[in-house]
Amino acid sequence: MDLKLLFKLKVSYSYFILLIVLLFSSTIISAQCAGNDNNLTVCNITDSSNKFIDLNSFLGSHTVGGIWKDNLFSQGLNISTGILDAQKIRKSGVYTYTYTVDNGLGCKDSSIITVTIGGYSGVPSPNISACSDDVSFNLFQAFNGNFLSPQSNGVWTDDDGTGALNNNLLDAKKAGLGTHSFTYTVPAIGSCPAQSSTVNVTVFRAPEPGTPSTLLLCSSDKATFSTNYDLNDLLSGEDTNGIWTEASSNELSDLSDSSVDIKNIYNTLGAGVYSFTYTVSSTNPICSEKKSNVRIIIEEQLDFTGASLVVNSDICENEISTAKYRVVLTQVNQLSQNIPNGSYLVKYEIAGLGLTLTNSVIANFNSGVLVFDVKDPTNINRIFFPEVGTYTLSIKDITSVTSLGACTNIIGDLSDILNVNPLPKINGAILNIVDVCKGSDAIVEISGNTNLTDGNYSIDYNLSGNNSATSQQLTFNVTNGMGSFSIPSALIPSIGNTTISIVKITNITTGCTNTSNLAKVFIVKTLPNVANLAVEIKDVCQGEPILVSLSGLGNLTDITINYDLSGSNTVLNQIITLAVTSGKTSFTIPSTSLNIGTTTIEITYLTDNTNGCGTTVANGKKSFTINILPSLPITNNFKFCKNDKKTIADLVPNGTQYQWFDSVSSTMVLNAGTLLVSRTYYVKEVNLTTGCESSRAAAIVEINETQAPVLNQGGESFCGLDNPTIQNLTDKTTTNGNLTWYDAAENGNLITSTDLLIDGFTYYGFDYSNDTSCYSDALAVTVSLSNCDETPDFFIPDGFSPNGDAINDTFKITGIEFIYPNYSLEIYNRYGNLMFKGNKNKPEWDGKNSDYKIGIDGFAPNGVYFYIINYNKGNKASKQGKLYLSR
Template sequence: MILKILFHSKSNFLHYVIIFLLFFSAINTSAQCAGSDNSITICNIPNSNNKSINLFSLLGAYTTGGIWTDNFFSGGLNLTTGILNAQIINKSGVFTYTYTVNNGIGCKDSAVITVVIGGYSGISSPNVSACSDDLSFNLFQGFNGNFLSPQSNGTWSDNDGTGALTDNFLNAAKAGLGTHSFTYTMPALGTCPAESSTVIVTVFRAPDPGIGSVLLLCDSDYLSFDTNLNLNSRLSGEDANGKWMEISGTSELSSSFDSTIDVRHIYDTFGAGAYNFVYSVLPSNPICDIKKATVTIIIEKQIDLTGAKLVVNSDICENEITTANYNVVLNQGIQKIPNGSYFVTYTISGIVEPITIISNFNNGVLRFSISRIYFPQVGIYTVGIIDVARVGSLGACISKMGSISDVLNVFPLPKIDKATLTIDPICKGFDATVKISGDTNLTEGNYSIVYNLSDSNIAVAQQAFFKVAIGTGTFVIPASLIPVVGNIRISITKITNLTTGCTNVSNITKEFGVKPLPDFANLKLDIKALCQNQPVVVSLSGLGILANITINYNLTGVNNAANQSVVVAVIAGSTSFIIPSSTLVNSGITSLVITNIIDNGGGCGSSINNGTKNFMINAIPKTPTTKDEIFCKNDKKTIAALTPSGTQFQWFNSPANTTVLSANTLLVSGNYYVKEVNAATGCESGRVSALVVINEVPAPTLNQDGQNFCGLDNPTLQSLTNNTVTNGNLFWFDDAINGNKLISTELLVNGATYYGLNFSSSTNCYSDPLAVTVSLANCDVTPDFFIPDGFSPNGDATNDTFRIPDIEFIYPDYSLEIYNRYGSLMFKGNKNKAEWDGKNSDSNMSLDGIAPNGIYFYIINFNKGNKPPKQGRLYLNR
């Protein structure tokens, strides 16, 4: 019997072909002990008979006791009973099952049963719904669960062309809202036809709570915390009319419809932390679930390590490099740091990349260790903390660090075995100075050494301390250890750096000598009195056979100077030197005290018992106080006009000139120098300068013929100014010295001399005078004159004289003669005597002094060109 059932397969097509060929090539063979190969096709899968197909019945004659093998792991065969349940095979296809007998008594055989499972597409449900937020809705959910489930190796097709189908999964969001049709098809196989089922899916809109956000805040930004934060503003794309609830217990929401919270109040009340608020939106259909979005307010506390102290323990010497352990202690600063785990990032000088470790703060102290590999050699290493962040922090705050560092030193061992020891020969009774320099590794700082002395002076295990600067150090061997003249050897056995505490052995030696002292019992001194700032010459005698000496001395009294020194040559037991003027600034009695004299030839010196000498330094006058002066050139100022003045003051025209200027020396612009001289001591002050500025105003100059005018024009001083080249400030005077200033409207007088001076308003100075004698006879016309025909000399101030107006301007050399009717001369005039007052002033006869009323006759002699004289008459009426 052949059963036809539908079966879906998604197995490999090649596999299907191979099995299919096996099926069509199956040949019933003659009965074997395991039975014969056979085949069966099952198309109508839902048929209940297909749940229990006995494969033994397909073997024909067979030997019992064999075992079944499900060659393609279909899962439908009970390997014990040989019953095949085609309904639990979830794929269509060709499957083989092998029965094998090996009973040990001559039957060793197998037979293959080939089963073709046809396609089955299942029974779809009448109503299938999906929510629009389901991105992978399984269309197999669209089959009626009351019927046998479809096989799995069919093919789905998108009937509406939504483009939202991938295999059996529907992207409901992509498909969009509404009803969509999808067909599931199982292909034909062998004699089994193809089958298909259609699933109708209605996509309903899912509620959208939007996308919640995280508001990440740092407590250091407290003032910017929102006191009226609408949680809806922290959502995007949400449906309206949702409900809020809080799950952090802040009690900020008064109801499910309240969406406003006070972030600052949350922080004030609960402090730093994470606070969650959930927005829920109900679906409009029973298919979709309630959707929720969460808004999280995270307030992190800023780590403030201001004032924190870092200690890296501990400095070592270089012989400890391979065994040293380094521990770091970070103590909190002004802010208490909560206990817990922290990321600590630190740097080490010489290491390029920062190092980050996790360690714990415990009661304000964080400890961690640093590997010795970071400190491989002698050097100075700076360890600095650049960031501390709590483990789990979201980075809302930038830690406030400040400068947190410590210096770790790997100190070298002090090494001086290759150093140079320098010890100058010393004189008996003096300390010996030992200089250590050259090839050493000594850094600046304090050191101690242990040394031994041998040969002429012996000492053992002596300790000395010294300081090294710029690679050199010196220490002293006390004179008490080297009292004997002769050669001595020093051996340094140990050196310690007192700063680092590093100690090293030493094996360095040096020889030096102790010399005898000279004798100065016959020494004599002499110093002359002098003025301040003059060289003080000290003469010495009684120096014996010495050739070159160093004199060490002090000054006491009004001048004090300690530890002064001078080197001088000695000739025939005598020498001299000058005490620097810089040490002799005060006048009065000063004492020279020679403390010792050193023989530079032998290098030894002796203290002096008879080396004191007093001498007088006379005071120099104080430097005069002067002032700069500004004069006008025409003031003719002299040296006597300068400040200060007096016989004790001497003036010079240069700082070095020795010629004293007399008091009547006329001043010019430039610097003058004055000093004061004390007549009694001969001491003189320093010179001080005074700047003299002689302001000179250029004198005005007269244009050519500028003094010539025509009196008919009534020229004034302004007319004269117009004929003068001036600086714009020209004034006229009636005298060159102490003259009266004239106004510009004043009429010029013929033959008068005027003095013009330019004036400078910036310097308040006048120029030298320009003297101008005016001529008013420069007239080029010869007009007819008005000659009065009478006058009345009665003393009423009106017409009291006879005068020919302006004749002197046209005919400056004219003459006038007046006669009475008897021909007697009454008056003779010219430009200097131009008016007749009616008296017989020029009569050569014995006439009365007053001319009587009557007619008189005049003659005018023009005396110009060839103009003839003019005669006329006039009437005198008193």
């Protein structure tokens, strides 16, 4: 029984008894009213008895009238009768069927019958055929329909290894011609063994009509059209036993003909689509005949040469939101070809504002005219022209909507420009009006924050203030955002402030008009007073600036003058601006290009820069003289030795009229005692009468210096034990070969090459140049004789005899000062008293105790003494020893 049901009925014993009493009274019901669970295995599916398996009989004792359920949807159970038809189950496997009783009388129970359905692989047909062009032949077609169909959960295997099997689908083309075996196996389940069936499929060859292609031609190539074109060239992989048929060209003469005259087709029938069919019959009864259709398409090239394109129309900025545009393409010249009426795909491009928009439209040609406009929002919508600017609409291609693209149509340059013109805006502009002098026109400039494009404009303006006028109109030109116009002097006769107010501006070219509130105040000014002007000027030397002094300028503070020169020099219309203080000012006339002689200056015009007004001058003449300059001095180049210490006084020419300088522009005259160096000096002559000076002549002074000898690295170091000489010092010096040594830098004594070197002594080396006959500066070398290799031991005498016989009279350690230049020597008597303390400057003990006065007579007595040598170099330990003194 159903365990869940039992669980639900599980209650306490007393409660159970109470239920029995209340619900069933004296009636006793069996707990197994739905029968018992059971199992069934069906292996031989084809047995006719397996079509009528009564599952009720497998329940045992049960209450009838229950309900059957096919739990796994096997589709083999009649749930009304409980009869199972195993042959209707399409897959082998294990299936469960539940019988449930719920009669309302206390019986509520279920039982499950488990049925194992064995495999069945079907009965193959004896003769199965497929055509080689069948790439998905269903192998289940290979079973004999007179028998039970195989179950569907089996697996197909490719017995011949063709590689052409995909589940139950056979690619006959891949398998190849011939007979191939394939086995269908339904797997074993439970006690039922696996079942297999083998089918044999014979593949027959299908006829091959070939892969068709299309020949696409353009009428522009008609001269090269073939007159004997083989239609077989439009096929690939076809059988050769087929026949050609046609629809309308009348080019094929019989069933064996495959050639057509394309040029004749075009000349006779014109452009169009011409179809031809290739039919191949099958050589076996299994496969059907096959056909391939090829096409020859000839399209007409369209020529739009000479056509015109007009985009209507330019607008003003305030019309952007309401503008309507219309594009008209007209085939003006139709002599070469009439464009057929019909629908065309027009590809066009709109370029403007730095962007390019590409669009296309289908429009109709009608009698050589094609139109598209704003009526269709997808065509030439106003949103394509969203703001002020210049837009170029260009037609890029026009093709019939039915064209396959065989031809490249001749378009040419089909474009037009559409302008969305701005309203002239000047309210934020700058009006620049130079204050005008009385009697002159006032010049007005417009610039700054405007949108004015280059071109002509008209304005309406009014004047108010000290001068007034209304409804005045004029035109002016704008270039690069700037424009200017004049207010006639007749309208501004009065001195003082005047206001110009611009009320309207119109772009004459575009006709776009806008109002304005732009205004500006300007002044009509007075002219300068030059009645008391006086001119003063002095004579000058040739090439000197000419100072001109002006006076009598009254209250003027800042002026500009125009002047002319005449006489020995003629220069016209020179202009200069000057500051004026207390009625006076001055300026300089450049005289570098003026001639010698007398010249007259005449001031012709004077402008007061504080108000910009000017006037002619009647009393501005003055004459002056330009004096000649002395000739350029003649001088030479000079060579000296550095040691000669030559001065300016040694240069020629010389004299009171000549002055020497150390540069071409220097103003400081060099003193005669100035020491010369290698450089270029300059001399000039001064005319003592006129004060005029010549140009400067150059004299190159070369102070030759012989390169000083250079001591090699460590060249000052020697070992005194080697008895080095001056020649050894020379060998450690880089020189030109003429090196000599002295004991002083100046006025020293020559030292021969064989002289021994002295420790700590400074030697001075000089090189001599045979080319310049000059000595070098001195090379100073202080010699050290302590550069000796260290040796383990010295010869230390073990005694001496200071008896005055000049033989071994002192105790001395020979050569120690060269290896240990900082050594010290201490000698003690046997009582520990210090007798002598020496070093390299006091290296010898003469046996006296003069250092420390030990004893009475000052002589150390005969006997044994002790010494200590402190090397004072590196970490070398001191050495102790004894010596014997014997007189």
